Amino acid sequence: MTALLDVRGLVVTFPAPGSGLRRKRVHALSGVDLSLRRGHTHGLVGESGSGKSTLARCVLGLQRPDDGSVVFDGTEIVGLRGSALRDIRRRIQPVFQDPLGSLDPRWTVGRSVRESLDAFGVGSPLDRERRVRELLDLVGLSPDHADRHPVQLSGGQRQRVGIAAALASGPDLIVADEPVSALDVSVQAQILNLMARLQRDLGVAFLFVSHDLSVVEHVSNEVSVMYLGKIVETADRADLFAGPVHPYTRALLDAVPVPEPDARLVHVPLSGDIPSPIDPPSGCRFHPRCPRRVDSCSRELPALTPVEALNSTGHTPHRVACPVVLPARP
Amino acid sequence: MLQIDDVRVRIPVTGGRWVEAVGGVTLSVGSGEIVGLVGESGCGKSTLGGAVMGLLPSGSQLSGQVLLDGRDLRGLTAEEYRRVRGNDIALVSQDPSASLDPTFAVGAQVAEAIRNHRDIGRREARERAVELLRAVGIPDPGARYSDPPHRFSGGMKQRVVIAAALANDPSVLIADEPTTALDVTIQAQILHLLRDLTVRTGTGVLLITHDLGVVAQVCDRIAVMYAGQVVEQGTVRDVFADPLHPYTRALLDSQPAAHHQSGDLPVILGQVPDLTDPPAGCRFAARCARVHDRCTAAPPVVETRGGGRVACWLHDALPPVAQEAS
Numbered sequence: 001m002t003a004l005l006d007v008r009g010l011v012v013t014f015p016a017p018g019s020g021l022r023r024k025r026v027h028a029l030s031g032v033d034l035s036l037r038r039g040h041t042h043g044l045v046g047e048s049g050s051g052k053s054t055l056a057r058c059v060l061g062l063q064r065p066d067d068g069s070v071v072f073d074g075t076e077i078v079g080l081r082g083s084a085l086r087d088i089r090r091r092i093q094p095v096f097q098d099p100l101g102s103l104d105p106r107w108t109v110g111r112s113v114r115e116s117l118d119a120f121g122v123g124s125p126l127d128r129e130r131r132v133r134e135l136l137d138l139v140g141l142s143p144d145h146a147d148r149h150p151v152q153l154s155g156g157q158r159q160r161v162g163i164a165a166a167l168a169s170g171p172d173l174i175v176a177d178e179p180v181s182a183l184d185v186s187v188q189a190q191i192l193n194l195m196a197r198l199q200r201d202l203g204v205a206f207l208f209v210s211h212d213l214s215v216v217e218h219v220s221n222e223v224s225v226m227y228l229g230k231i232v233e234t235a236d237r238a239d240l241f242a243g244p245v246h247p248y249t250r251a252l253l254d255a256v257p258v259p260e261p262d263a264r265l266v267h268v269p270l271s272g273d274i275p276s277p278i279d280p281p282s283g284c285r286f287h288p289r290c291p292r293r294v295d296s297c298s299r300e301l302p303a304l305t306p307v308e309a310l311n312s313t314g315h316t317p318h319r320v321a322c323p324v325v326l327p328a329r330p
Numbered sequence: 331m332l333q334i335d336d337v338r339v340r341i342p343v344t345g346g347r348w349v350e351a352v353g354g355v356t357l358s359v360g361s362g363e364i365v366g367l368v369g370e371s372g373c374g375k376s377t378l379g380g381a382v383m384g385l386l387p388s389g390s391q392l393s394g395q396v397l398l399d400g401r402d403l404r405g406l407t408a409e410e411y412r413r414v415r416g417n418d419i420a421l422v423s424q425d426p427s428a429s430l431d432p433t434f435a436v437g438a439q440v441a442e443a444i445r446n447h448r449d450i451g452r453r454e455a456r457e458r459a460v461e462l463l464r465a466v467g468i469p470d471p472g473a474r475y476s477d478p479p480h481r482f483s484g485g486m487k488q489r490v491v492i493a494a495a496l497a498n499d500p501s502v503l504i505a506d507e508p509t510t511a512l513d514v515t516i517q518a519q520i521l522h523l524l525r526d527l528t529v530r531t532g533t534g535v536l537l538i539t540h541d542l543g544v545v546a547q548v549c550d551r552i553a554v555m556y557a558g559q560v561v562e563q564g565t566v567r568d569v570f571a572d573p574l575h576p577y578t579r580a581l582l583d584s585q586p587a588a589h590h591q592s593g594d595l596p597v598i599l600g601q602v603p604d605l606t607d608p609p610a611g612c613r614f615a616a617r618c619a620r621v622h623d624r625c626t627a628a629p630p631v632v633e634t635r636g637g638g639r640v641a642c643w644l645h646d647a648l649p650p651v652a653q654e655a656s
Contacts, residue, residue, distance in 0.1 A: 257543025
């Protein structure tokens with residue numbers, strides 16, 4: 001089966017803020033491959049500077065890459081313009097962290113949701129009014145909510161509106177960038193349940209960007225771990241969480257606070273700071289902090305390599321960008 | 331060391347009404363102990379921190395007792411409180427950039443924190459500041475002393491804030507979401523540092539957080555707040571292994587980390603009560619899966635087997651907590 005989304009060799013750099021004439025550049029993505037199946041959720045985790053949000057923006061067509069390709073359902077979307085771009089945007093919709101930032105505060109909820117229908121010319125005007133009520137119902141809001149303004153809603157309700165607006169155009173893919181990070185844990189659970197139900201009922205795929213590994217573990221079919229513009233490990237959810245291989249993935253999992261009585265922090269999983277993406281380390285981006293580094297790590301940039309022996313579930317090959325931890329090839 | 335006894339905080343809002351942000355909290359923090367104060371947005375955990383620090387919104391009403399090393403902080407004048415803050419109690423908040431002056435060298439800010447409370451010379455203060463920066467893990471502290479805050483990463487800035495907070499060996503540190511703005515590997519470093527410093531210095535820490543995982547990692551005891559009240563407190567081991575209050579249980583259950591498989595997460599239905607007019611009985615009753623007729627009356631506070639306490643009618647067979655002599 002072909003992938004719904006296929007990202008290859010994506011490179012993005014920006015001029016560094018405040019660097020003036022020195023023209024330093026932020027290396028946001030340094031050659032990233034990723035694929036996502038129809039109806040699946042691909043979790044993208046990483047810390048500050050990992051490039052996960054830049055990758056999300058490239059998929060949404062909000063950021064033009066310096067190099068590489070983004071193929072959505074067989075169509076190259078890098079460089080698309082005009083009506084071709086609008087057609088693709090109808091099928092790839094965003095959900096952001098802060099719905100207050102993406103909803104117009106002067107508009108009622110109903111108008112915000114209808115805006116997506118209007119923009120993509122979905123149905124007749126009368127159909128659209130009915131469709132707004134249906135969408136609100138789909139995300140667990142009542143028809144009354146259509147007449148309220150964003151400030152009159154709780155954070156969880158606002159995120160439901162954000163999801164309803166994303167669903168309005170009938171997308172195949174929702175790119176969700178930290179969609180539950182601003183929510184309290186009890187509300188977060190409701191939104192995660194809602195997204196899972198929508199996926200079951202509508203077959204929509206998610207590219208789910210989050211810094212929270214527990215959330216990613218809960219929602220994803222496949223997971224990619226990013227560090228300073230590179231994917232260091234990618235695998236089926238179960239394989240990745242049961243058997244992380246890359247030293248960074250292992251440290252990241254060790255650092256996650258788990259609410260269990262035996263989860264005491266006995267040692268620091270990873271020392272040192274995350275280097276700046278303006279002047280990233282040579283070779284493997286992770287080598288200055290890596291407990292397993294050898295001399296060659298500072299010179300050679302490791303490629304994502306499939307590890308057959310690690311692949312237990314058989315869907316996505318478990319791939320790791322670290323020659324040190326890989327078993328020697330015969 | 332820090333004894334909070336039946337503290338209530340009312341904050342004025344528009345229309346001549348009051349929000350009862352903290353509704354009768356009793357809690358203590360001992361020497362070298364880290365107590366996690368957890369709850370969701372608006373539960374009053376930061377307001378309680380503000381009550382201890384003497385930093386409540388103007389016009390607020392505070393009742394009950396806040397005892398620090400046996401001294402009631404409630405009657406202090408603004409000037410007396412200023413002497414206590416930064417000396418006997420110190421604050422570390424979520425955003426280290428807001429705590430540091432962007433135009434001054436970080437070392438000078440730590441030295442100033444010392445000289446504000448102690449009559450020592452500049453050179454001695456500088457030496458002590460360098461020592462503190464080293465203790466919190468700033469590499470090459472002598473050279474970094476003169477750097478302004480923007481030369482430091484978020485994690486390193488938070489280390490500097492902790493150094494300044496600990497400059498005068500306070501009895502108690504109030505840490506309000508100290509790692510919430512940090513990446514998870516950096517958070518682990520800062521939590522480890524806090525743990526290490528409390529063991530070495532004997533400073534007690536009230537760690538205010540929304541993250542139960544953080545509590546499990548470093549706290550000795552936990553107090554769970556809901557709608558202005560502590561519904562359950564005890565050792566981290568007891569409370570996480572066997573939560574007695576339905577809210578604590580629901581909060582733990584709704585964590586994705588507790589569910590390694592897919593499937594719906596348990597949720598807490600309904601809304602937090604309006605604290606301008608809090609319900610007379612148990613404040614969680616309207617959302618509680620185990621609600622009962624008796625819940626319309628205020629629940630008894632009982633002592634658990636592990637020496638903790640819980641405020642819930644489900645456990646009224648346990649012995650009531652004796653009123654502490656104040």
